[in-house]
Amino acid sequence: MSRKADVIIVGQGLAGTTLAWQLLNAELEVVVLDREEETTSSRIAAGLMTPITGKRFAKSWLWDLFWPEACDFYRELESRTQTRFFDECPMLRLFSCEEEHQAFERKFPDISTLVTTTDPGIPSHFSTTEHGGFEMQGGRLRVADYLDCSRRYFMSRNSYLRESISFEQDINIFADRVELPRLGLSARSVVFCQGFQSELPRCFEPVRFNPAKGEILRVQLDHECERRILHRGIWLAPDDELFARVGATYEWKDLSSVPTAAAKDWLTSKLDQVLQVGYKVIDQRAAVRPTMHDFRPVVGLHPEYQQIGMFNGLGSKGSLMAPRLARFFTENLLHGTPILPEVSLSRWFK
Numbered sequence: 001m002s003r004k005a006d007v008i009i010v011g012q013g014l015a016g017t018t019l020a021w022q023l024l025n026a027e028l029e030v031v032v033l034d035r036e037e038e039t040t041s042s043r044i045a046a047g048l049m050t051p052i053t054g055k056r057f058a059k060s061w062l063w064d065l066f067w068p069e070a071c072d073f074y075r076e077l078e079s080r081t082q083t084r085f086f087d088e089c090p091m092l093r094l095f096s097c098e099e100e101h102q103a104f105e106r107k108f109p110d111i112s113t114l115v116t117t118t119d120p121g122i123p124s125h126f127s128t129t130e131h132g133g134f135e136m137q138g139g140r141l142r143v144a145d146y147l148d149c150s151r152r153y154f155m156s157r158n159s160y161l162r163e164s165i166s167f168e169q170d171i172n173i174f175a176d177r178v179e180l181p182r183l184g185l186s187a188r189s190v191v192f193c194q195g196f197q198s199e200l201p202r203c204f205e206p207v208r209f210n211p212a213k214g215e216i217l218r219v220q221l222d223h224e225c226e227r228r229i230l231h232r233g234i235w236l237a238p239d240d241e242l243f244a245r246v247g248a249t250y251e252w253k254d255l256s257s258v259p260t261a262a263a264k265d266w267l268t269s270k271l272d273q274v275l276q277v278g279y280k281v282i283d284q285r286a287a288v289r290p291t292m293h294d295f296r297p298v299v300g301l302h303p304e305y306q307q308i309g310m311f312n313g314l315g316s317k318g319s320l321m322a323p324r325l326a327r328f329f330t331e332n333l334l335h336g337t338p339i340l341p342e343v344s345l346s347r348w349f350k
Contacts, residue, residue: 002184005029007333009191010165013042014143015311016193017150018322020159021077022330031185032154035164039257041195041287042318044216046237046247047141048229049320050091051114055100057107059114066320067139073323074141081153085145091138092120094232094274095131104134123226127276133232140229140237141319167201178307189301189333191309195290203305206348208293209313213255215263215286216247219271222278234270243282246271248316259284291315299325300332300345309333310345 007023009016012034023030049070051063060066074086095101108115120135154160163183165171171190172179179186192200196209221242230236238244249263264284271279292298292313301309311329314322331337341347 003031003186005031005185005187007031007189007191008033008178008180008185008187009193010034011192011194012147012151012154012160013040013193013195014045014147014318014322015042015314015326016191017147018073019191019193019311019326019329020154021073021150022323022326023333024157024159026330026334028330028333030154030159031187032160033163033165033183034151034160036162039285039287041214041289042147043144044214044285044287045143045316045318046216046235046245047143047146047319048091048235048237049139049141049317050231051136051138052093052111055103057104057111059111060317060320063114063320066324069324069327070320070322071139074146077146077150081149083145083149085142085149086139087142088137088139090116090228091136092122092133092226092228092230093136094122094126094133094230096232098131101131125223125225125276126230126274135228138229139320143319173305173307176307189307189309191311191329193311195288195312200310201302201305201308203302203308204310207298207310207345208348210252210291210293210295211255212289212291213251213257213286214248214289214316215251215259215267215284216245217264217267217271217281218243218245218283218285219279220282221275225275225277230274232274234267234274236271236274255288257286257288259286289315297321297325297343298345298348299329299343300339303346303349 006028007030009020009032012032020030020032051060114136116135116137118134170180170182177186178190196211224241227238236244236246246267290313297313298310328339332339
């Protein structure tokens with residue numbers, strides 16, 4: 001082989017990109033392969049990091065561990081790449097009814113440290129304010145910008161190739177390495193970080209995906225709107241003074257990447273319940289999230305074939321979880337450090 005690396009990463013979405021950075025931070029030689037699809041779940045993702053979610057006001061899983069590490073990770077990369085793609089930002093959660101408000105009051109003792117105020121000053125251009133709400137501190141990763149600046153950095157190190165590979169045709173597995181003869185590459189390990197529709201090795205057959213299609217809108221507002229990210233059945237995330245993104249739907253039957261009128265109607269109906277200012281839809285996008293059957297990510301090497309790994313299934317909280325989980329994977333590769341059982345690839349082979 002003309003070039004040797006420590007790890008070959010297949011897929012430069014959120015998972016593959018973050019794993020590549022953590023491996024590079026550990027001074028490993030990395031080659032990232034990506035087929036450069038225009039629309040992927042990573043590229044249309046809102047990148048929201050929300051501490052309190054759902055109708056039950058649940059604290060995001062392992063928030064106290066994931067959040068500070070994500071902030072430090074993205075800030076360091078912004079400094080290294082001289083690019084802005086991460087913001088710590090306040091989020092406004094509005095109650096849809098009095099019953100929801102009362103449920104929050106019951107839950108409040110458990111989540112009080114995540115709430116910045118229960119008197120958040122709700123702007124008048126929101127039409128559903130009578131039940132109140134609260135503000136929480138969260139974050140937003142502009143995922144497409146993060147992926148683009150990372151790709152430029154990988155290319156500057158000769159660590160990136162635009163390639164679409166077939167596991168059966170392009171990868172040879174040996175006891176101590178993998179080889180990709182067509183590309184003149186060899187490495188200790190190859191890690192698959194692509195979505196569920198990609199060809200995976202047969203040895204990953206026990207791993208069960210539960211993919212969900214998601215659609216989002218980009219809207220232009222008639223007047224400048226609230227700068228905080230809004231949550232009320234949907235989310236409304238401002239891009240600049242008059243533009244915002246709205247999401248998101250969940251669909252488990254139609255797994256195409258084709259936007260639908262039904263999703264647009266549902267999102268606009270929800271938005272109409274929230275906004276009093278006018279708006280127009282200027283873009284609609286759809287992609288399929290590679291979520292897993294048990295709704296936990298997949299991290300690690302195959303229990304039998306240690307030359308092959310997977311980092312996938314990050315779902316809607318991928319921006320929050322990716323830095324820490326990618327570090328777990330890196331430490332496992334270098335030192336054999338155990339990966340959390342809840343996310344370990346090995347859980348699918350018991």
